[in-house]
Amino acid sequence: MRVLIVDDHILFAEAIRPTLEGLGMTVVAVATTGAEGLEAVRRLQPDLILVDIGLPDESGLVAGRRILEEYPEAKVVALTALLSPSTVRESVRIGFQGYLTKDTPVSRFASALRAVLDGQVVFPRRLASAIGRPRDDDGLELLAAQLTARELEVLGLMAEGLSGADIAQRLDIRTNTVRTHIQSILTKLQVHSRLEAVAFALRRGLVRLPEREEFETA
Numbered sequence: 001m002r003v004l005i006v007d008d009h010i011l012f013a014e015a016i017r018p019t020l021e022g023l024g025m026t027v028v029a030v031a032t033t034g035a036e037g038l039e040a041v042r043r044l045q046p047d048l049i050l051v052d053i054g055l056p057d058e059s060g061l062v063a064g065r066r067i068l069e070e071y072p073e074a075k076v077v078a079l080t081a082l083l084s085p086s087t088v089r090e091s092v093r094i095g096f097q098g099y100l101t102k103d104t105p106v107s108r109f110a111s112a113l114r115a116v117l118d119g120q121v122v123f124p125r126r127l128a129s130a131i132g133r134p135r136d137d138d139g140l141e142l143l144a145a146q147l148t149a150r151e152l153e154v155l156g157l158m159a160e161g162l163s164g165a166d167i168a169q170r171l172d173i174r175t176n177t178v179r180t181h182i183q184s185i186l187t188k189l190q191v192h193s194r195l196e197a198v199a200f201a202l203r204r205g206l207v208r209l210p211e212r213e214e215f216e217t218a
Contacts, residue, residue: 001025001075001117004046006037006063007079008056012102016079018051019106023113032056034063041067041074048116053080053087061076067095075116086121092195098122119163121195144204146188156207159198 003025005013013030020027028044031037034055041049053060064076077098078091091099097116100109101124102135112122140178147155157167164182182194191197201207 001048002028002044002046002213003048003050004029004031004037004040004044005042005050006028006031006034006055007052008032009052014067016109019110023110026060034058034066037063038066041071045071047075048113049074049076051076052080053078053126060092061090064091064096068095075114075216078124078215079132090201092121092123092193095193097204100124104213115161118160120161140214144200144206147185151181151185152206154178155185155197155201158182158194159207161202190211 003020005016005027007013007030010030010032016072017027026171027050028042028046031040033054034057036048037051040046049064051060051064051067055063060078060080064078067074067076072095075097076095078096079100079102082101083101087098087112087184098121100112100113104124115122136208147162153171154167157170162170163174165176167207168178171178184195184202185197186192189197189200191200198207
């Protein structure tokens, strides 16, 4: 797993390098601006990109969007000190795989990145309420009422952080069937990602998050 760090704080970037290498990753480069980050992605094609939101030339959200437009298969994770709810919502809309804060303990940081590599989307529990788009209550109820019992079951397992393969095993169904259920859930709830679907369900009380989780996953 090849990792690119896009952060103008070189000392911080070097400080997390041992943790990344301890997870079996290789830090291929450290870029200090959004423009450098995009150029590095084009040249090195890393698997995982950690992006600071407060870059000197442009927002990390803009940089992440440009990267995902050219390399949609890349996993982009915000790693920042910023706790703005609107920034969290925008990162989800763009397609970031995660949103982590720089005060995250090393052990939790490592577990969050493992979850990202497993195909999940992660963000701190304290930012859970920031995800999702506000709508009128009547409209929300109508959207939620469209879900079938099986889709609610799948949604609950998504909230637990299970991957598609794990959900298939738990429910004894095919992985393709799980994908079909997830796509149906996204369509019915009018959201664009698993993360938004889980956040919607949590806000409406459709599912409950296990108490043991440090990070929300979707």
